[in-house]
Amino acid sequence: MNNEQLTAKILSFEPSAEVKDGLQYLTATVAFDKLHTLAKSLRESKDTNFDYLFCLTGMDYGDSLGVIYYLESTNLKHQLVLKIVCADKEKPVLDTVCDIWKTAEFLEREVFDLLGIDFNNHPDMRRIFLEEDWVGYPLRKDYSDNNIIVK
Amino acid sequence: MRGLINYFSGMFNGIISLVKGMGVTGKYFFTSPVTIVTQQYPENRKTLEMFDAFKGEVTMPHNENNEHKCTACNICQINCPNGSIEVVSKDVVNEEGKKKKELDKHHYNIGMCSFCGLCIKTCPSNALAWGQEFEHAMFTRNKFVKTLNNEGSKLIQKKGVE
């Protein structure tokens, strides 16, 4: 499926999505509350069949937090980038996608650990790398650590 | 009946596979003095030669007149990702009365070095090079900080310029 068809398909799933072509991968930006339904239809539709989530990265955009999903279909061989921006920087919440792609379970825990984005309905939302009592989220831009050796 | 055949053939094949494996170890046991690959490290210290490219430590080669090539330009310090290099320069007034920056001390902290080679690659005057020394263990950390330029060393004066 080429990018135009894919764009049309995504728009048919979610008319409010903002699809951008011409970058490295086709990029779709949707509102945070539409994430789960769109992801589910992208995974389950026979035409898109995005069954492989190969990267999930949290982002601190400065004034907001977001998550970027890199999706691939293993049989149709097309890729898609899903970009989500959380509504609230103080209390960022997103829906989990780990019921759709199991690998997201660990990846979302990592995002929670390092960026502090909470995922609804996640079965095991704990910190994964840092201690449970760690204060702050290190990958945020405003995080400061007093123990920096190399400046 | 088939079960019985499987039982015995499985046992037989299993035993053959085990004997094969014992053949390999047995072969090495009986040819052992020849096939040993271990290096006798502290004994062979004298004959041990590292490869030319070996990244042992950062050094600053000096020529026989105790001269080096470092112009104290600070590029190595900027490029070092770990902050293991500190270039201390001093201002020297030469005969013509001009102020000139000259290297005073080139501190190199091998304890923080990750041997990426960026200082050597980016040095514009090729003043740094890899050394072959690899026995870096020390009893205290402050011994890791080395001064690369020798005592009283000077910058090589390029011929033909003056």
Next chain:
Amino acid sequence: MAEIIQDIQEQEYLINMGPQHPSTHGVLRLVLSLRGETVLSVQPHCGYIHRGIEKMCERLTYQQIIHLTDRLDYLSAHINNHAVCMLVENALGVELPERVKYIRTIMDELARIASHQLWWCSFGMDLGALTAFFYGLRDREPILDIFEESTGGRLIQSYYTPGGLMKDIHPGFQKRVKDFIKMFRKKINEYDQLLSGNVIMTQRTQGIGILTEEEAISFGVTGPSGRGSGFECDIRKHHPYSLYNKVEFKEILRTEGDSFARYSVRMDEMRESLNIIEQLIDNIPAGDFSVKMKPVIKLPEGEYYQRVEAARGEFGVFISSKGEKYPYRVKLRSPNFSNLSALHSIAHGQKIADLVAIGASLDYVIPDIDR
């Protein structure tokens, strides 16, 4: 009394495997709940050597990042560096000389063989065949010598740099590689004799720790572990980079999905890597070993992603740039992290000894998990 017995029968026996344990290959902690010898659940606890590489990269220039990606999956250091270098080169639109591509591909494959050799060692050791460990290390030594001769490092080389290589290969490189190929083709048959065919080993791995293809895709289990389940995930084949579209090689696939399938995929991959090197080693063209790059690299604003096939699976680098000399955000997609997430689903219901074999067949490297 009956109550007590029932209570004991229902109780789970919790064991901490790690952080210091011979078969977790580093400081990984697995909390196992057991019933007798049977593993009911596996809970990985990672982070013991989390160094915050992603955060550190935000304060480093693109050349400096290389020395940190070395230290992720240190067994495939070249390949990790390749990803970062390619990302920068593609973003800047730099065309590399053929020589660089040849050398990089050969080095990548050598690193893959070295990594698989070490995996074979530790696989044998985890199963209790200590001799395998020493044979593997013995045969890994020539590769490390090749690396050391050309790059100066044995484990962590920092050899690639955006725009090419740090220095040219040693003149004796080709001869050494050819000698190694000749030697290793013999030794790999010996490996088969010693371990692959061994009845104890096959019984301990065949039909044990099954990961179905669907689960492999869903968990993102890539690399030899994923291909052992029939998941066609070889980036070299499906998204070719460097010279992989010019060389001929097979994507090794097994459909059983058990520990033995993962084992045999890796064994065959070593042979396949030898084939790739053999196709390239005689044809290294003359030319420059790097392109002249600006001393300060600034990526144009945007988001970039580069995938490569590391020894343990798909390695990805995500860099978001704001047009400055430092990246705005770096995300490293490490294969081991995803592979580890499937551990519970593979190992529950198996014996403790099987868990060790499964762990060995997944071949995790802890610094890559923790980053």
Next chain:
Amino acid sequence: MEFNIYDFTSFTKWIDESLNAAMSPFWVMITEMAIIGVAILAFYALVGLFLVYAERKVCAFMQNRVGPNRVGPFGIFQTIADLLKLLMKELVYIKNADKLLFNIAPFIVITASFLAIAAIPFAKGLHAIDFNIGIFYVVAVSSLGVIGILLAGWSSNSKYSLIGAMRSGAQIVSYELSVGLSLITMVILSGSMQLSTIVEAQANGWFIFTGHIPAIIAFVIYMIAATAETNRGPFDLAEAESELTAGFHTEYSGIRFAFFFLAEYMNMFIVASIAATIFWGGWMPFHVPGWEGFNTVMDYIPPFIWYIGKTAVIIFIMMLFKWTFPRLRIDQLLTLEWKYLLPINLFNVVLMAFIVLMGWHW
């Protein structure tokens, strides 16, 4: 008194008589016990140390390594240095461990191997005690060691140790059967349980040659089962270093650990001696009936050398096992015993009995 390295009977008799001439029978018994005890203790320590060294060298050579080579020429004093280190190490006490059992366990293990060594004939006339039920005694005594292992695992209040101990229990209970049955096969052939009689009976050909196929099968089974009984690789499930860190002796340190360690090597020595005695004729030289000249040459080699040589070869085979094979899983271990070794063994006993009944064995 004539001292003869081919026959120690007169030597031991001379000691007995001269002691009897000097003191009362009660004190003679006490003195003889003490002499034998000291002799066995010295022998035990010597053999234990040597075996540890030998194992390290053998496995090093199999793995293309040099092995210990720092202490003394070729590292021969390495094990002594290790022993000194272990003697000086702190004995770590485990919180909430069962102190009494925890302390007793290593002694049980080492005592069991001590007891077994008493019945082994090292040369003609050179054994501590010649039971008429020698084999029975050895089998009974050598299986006592597992009690120590079970106690060690249970008392150290560690989860790894407990799993190791339980594995070891299941293992020894199963493999004891195979050891017993394969020895019974040979007892049927020899018609005696007395070890000296068994050795004498092999003067004209070792049992492994005269016993036809059943003897060979019994030997193979004995080798497998004996390796399993000594808790050595590939049957080292009780220790299972890569699974249970160190299994039943995880919590032991210092000299207590050394006891376990030494007992393991001595058990290996004991099972190898028994195999040598029963299958390969013990101290009996290699004879081919009819080749008089050859037999005479063989007779010149002292029996003690024959005995040590045979034992060494069997120990080498056991080391080859350990350093080649991966470890078995617990269910594979039990499958091997109950589905393969035991039925074959039972069949083998019947076959041997049949051969002996028909008188085909000479």
